[in-house]
Amino acid sequence: MSATASRADMERMLKRCAAGYTMRRTTHGYSIKFNGRTYPSMPKFDNIELGHIRKMVRHLQINRDCARQTIPI
Amino acid sequence: MTNHHPLIFTLRDTISGDGFLAGITLSGRALMVKEDDGKWWTYGVRPGALAESSTTPEESFARFRNRYKEVLFDTAHDCKKFADFKREVERFLNEADAEEEQRWNDALAAVRGCSGPLLEPFSKLPRERPESSPVKVTVENLAAGGRKFKPSDNINDKLAKAA
Numbered sequence: 001m002s003a004t005a006s007r008a009d010m011e012r013m014l015k016r017c018a019a020g021y022t023m024r025r026t027t028h029g030y031s032i033k034f035n036g037r038t039y040p041s042m043p044k045f046d047n048i049e050l051g052h053i054r055k056m057v058r059h060l061q062i063n064r065d066c067a068r069q070t071i072p073i
Numbered sequence: 074m075t076n077h078h079p080l081i082f083t084l085r086d087t088i089s090g091d092g093f094l095a096g097i098t099l100s101g102r103a104l105m106v107k108e109d110d111g112k113w114w115t116y117g118v119r120p121g122a123l124a125e126s127s128t129t130p131e132e133s134f135a136r137f138r139n140r141y142k143e144v145l146f147d148t149a150h151d152c153k154k155f156a157d158f159k160r161e162v163e164r165f166l167n168e169a170d171a172e173e174e175q176r177w178n179d180a181l182a183a184v185r186g187c188s189g190p191l192l193e194p195f196s197k198l199p200r201e202r203p204e205s206s207p208v209k210v211t212v213e214n215l216a217a218g219g220r221k222f223k224p225s226d227n228i229n230d231k232l233a234k235a236a
Contacts, residue, residue, distance in 0.1 A: 001114055002110040002111075003110055003125065010155075026147040026150070026151070027146065027147050027150055028142065028143035028144075028146060029147070031147070037122075037168060038122060038164070038165065038168065039122045039123070040144050040147065040148070040165060040213055041122060041123045041140050041141075041144050042098055042124060043141070049112075050110070050129035051108060051112070051114045051116075051124055051126050051127060052124055054120075054124075055117075055123075056122075058170060058172050058173065059121050059168075059170045059173075060156070061123045070234075
C-alpha cells in the first residue's frame with residue numbers, strides 16, 4: 001500500500017507554499033497552476049499517492065522544505 | 074545495479090476536439106524509479122508534468138501512457154479551436170522539469186558506466202541512443218483540406234531504454 005495524502009492536505013500545502021496557485025477540476029483530474037507553470041495531471045481521488053505530489057512540487061518549483069512541513073514527500 | 078531507468082518513447086494519438094481532429098506525435102523521455110513505497114514510478118521528463126505508478130514497470134508505463142492521453146482529452150475539452158489546442162499541447166509537452174532532466178541524464182550516465190546485467194524487463198527493451206531520437210513534438214490538424222490519409226501514418230507506441 002503506497003503512502004498517500006488527502007486532497008485537503010495537498011490544498012493546505014499549496015495555500016501555505018504556493019501563494020497564488022489555482023486548481024481546476026477537469027474531466028479526468030485536476031489542473032494546478034503556479035509560478036507560470038502547469039501540472040494538468042493530478043489524480044482526482046480523495047487520497048493521492050505521495051509520488052504524484054512529489055512530482056507536482058518538483059515541476060511547479062514549489063519550495064520543498066515548506067511542502068514537507070505539511071506532507072512527507 | 075541502478076534503480077533509475079532512463080526511457081525514450083514515441084507515442085502517437087489522434088484526438089477529437091470541438092470541430093477539429095488533431096494528430097499528436099511525441100518523442101519523449103521518462104525516468105522509471107523503484108521508490109521506497111515499493112512501487113515502480115514513471116516520472117515524465119518530457120512531458121515533465123506527469124507521473125504514474127504501479128507494482129510492475131510494464132503496468133507503470135501503461136498507466137503513464139493512459140494518464141498522458143487523459144491530459145490530451147482534457148485539453149481537447151477545454152479548447153474551442155485547433156490553434157488553441159495546438160498551443161496548449163505544445164506548452165504541456167515542452168514545459169520541461171529541469172530537475173527531472175538532470176536525474177534522467179545522471180541515470181543515463183550510470184547506465185553507460187555500468188557493464189553489469191540489466192534487470193528484466195529493462196533487459197528486454199531495445200536500447201536507443203538519445204542522440205538518434207531527439208525530443209520532438211508535432212501537433213497536426215488532420216482535418217485540414219486536402220490531406221490524404223495512408224495506412225503508413227499508423228505507428229505503434231515505441232519504448233526503449235536510453236543507452
